[in-house]
Amino acid sequence: MLTFDGFKAGMRRMAGVALFGVPFGIAFGAAAVEAGMSMAEIVAMSALVYAGAAQFAMLQLWHTPLPLLSIAFVVLAVNARHLIFGAALAPLLNALPRRQRLLSAYLLSDANFADMQAARQSGSKDLGILVGGGFVMWLSWNAAAALGAFIGGTEKDLSRFGIDVAMAAFFVTVIAAPARRVSNLLPMGVAALVSVATLSLLPHGWNIIAGALAGGISGAIAGVIRER
Amino acid sequence: MSADIAPWIAIAVAAAVTFGTRTLGPVIMARVPATRRVQQFLDSLSASVIVAIVAGYLARGTLREAVALAAGALAMMLLQKPLLSMVVAMVVAAVWTMARP
Numbered sequence: 079m080l081t082f083d084g085f086k087a088g089m090r091r092m093a094g095v096a097l098f099g100v101p102f103g104i105a106f107g108a109a110a111v112e113a114g115m116s117m118a119e120i121v122a123m124s125a126l127v128y129a130g131a132a133q134f135a136m137l138q139l140w141h142t143p144l145p146l147l148s149i150a151f152v153v154l155a156v157n158a159r160h161l162i163f164g165a166a167l168a169p170l171l172n173a174l175p176r177r178q179r180l181l182s183a184y185l186l187s188d189a190n191f192a193d194m195q196a197a198r199q200s201g202s203k204d205l206g207i208l209v210g211g212g213f214v215m216w217l218s219w220n221a222a223a224a225l226g227a228f229i230g231g232t233e234k235d236l237s238r239f240g241i242d243v244a245m246a247a248f249f250v251t252v253i254a255a256p257a258r259r260v261s262n263l264l265p266m267g268v269a270a271l272v273s274v275a276t277l278s279l280l281p282h283g284w285n286i287i288a289g290a291l292a293g294g295i296s297g298a299i300a301g302v303i304r305e306r
Numbered sequence: 307m308s309a310d311i312a313p314w315i316a317i318a319v320a321a322a323v324t325f326g327t328r329t330l331g332p333v334i335m336a337r338v339p340a341t342r343r344v345q346q347f348l349d350s351l352s353a354s355v356i357v358a359i360v361a362g363y364l365a366r367g368t369l370r371e372a373v374a375l376a377a378g379a380l381a382m383m384l385l386q387k388p389l390l391s392m393v394v395a396m397v398v399a400a401v402w403t404m405a406r407p
Binding site for chain 1: 312313314315316317318319320321323324325327328329330331332334335336340342343344346347348349350351352353354355356357358359360361362363364365366371374375378379382383388389391392395396397398399400401403404
């Protein structure tokens with residue numbers, strides 16, 4: 079289901095995280111101007127692609143002639159983790175009407191996925207939380223990118239205020255709850271090990287997919303053994 | 307290809323690929339029977355993907371990030387307040403940077 083109350087709750091829940099994301103958006107806008115993008119292109123890219131890591135990666139390839147195939151592959155590699163998010167949310171997403179499903183998918187990203195997982199752990203099945211959280215993140219990302227493009231100039235040092243660890247710190251707060259369930263410790267440990275072990279072996283970002291799949295499979299195997 | 311249109315094609319390609327990654331997960335799972343095993347796989351997957359992100363982040367980072375996230379995790383366990391725990395992690399990281407420039 080997807081309710082307006084959930085949407086409002088999602089916006090409230092993610093407002094603080096969205097605020098910490100603003101410096102990244104500003105840094106992206108400023109870096110995009112340096113890479114030669116126009117204001118209209120920056121705004122369009124942030125609104126339509128709406129994936130911070132992939133957008134930064136695209137800037138590395140932003141020279142004439144634009145290597146479209148390379149851009150497509152890099153964006154696919156960096157964003158392939160969305161497949162895992164979508165699969166994990168599939169029981170809820172597939173119960174929605176088509177239009178709501180597409181809207182939920184469009185606004186699906188790391189932070190509001192993590193927040194939705196936290197909401198599910200406390201019993202909620204309302205994807206309004208995902209969409210509301212995604213919407214407030216989308217708004218702040220676009221506003222920040224436009225602001226960064228406007229003020230441009232020198233890249234701000236995010237580490238000075240610890241802002242660079244904000245997103246990872248948010249993820250840590252989300253895994254704190256499942257880490258307390260003993261049955262989750264094996265898949266989480268396997269995921270961490272495989273993610274680190276494959277970091278230098280796989281293309282950028284695919285260690286996350288390898289780790290997640292290994293964790294998921296080990297969880298299912300542990301289930302078979304437990305119930306025998 | 308005209309130079310003015312190329313950036314817009316690149317943006318459209320990136321947007322289409324990204325939207326594809328966002329929609330494909332549920333489409334695939336709709337074709338997989340919802341057995342108890344699949345349920346356990348998805349449950350473990352949800353926690354695992356976030357752990358995999360954090361573990362990769364720590365492996366690429368330095369002691370500073372590890373100490374900051376450990377402080378954030380400790381704060382979360384003691385206080386159960388996500389936003390406050392984030393701030394704790396950020397303060398530790400900021401102080402670390404200030405103390406060792």
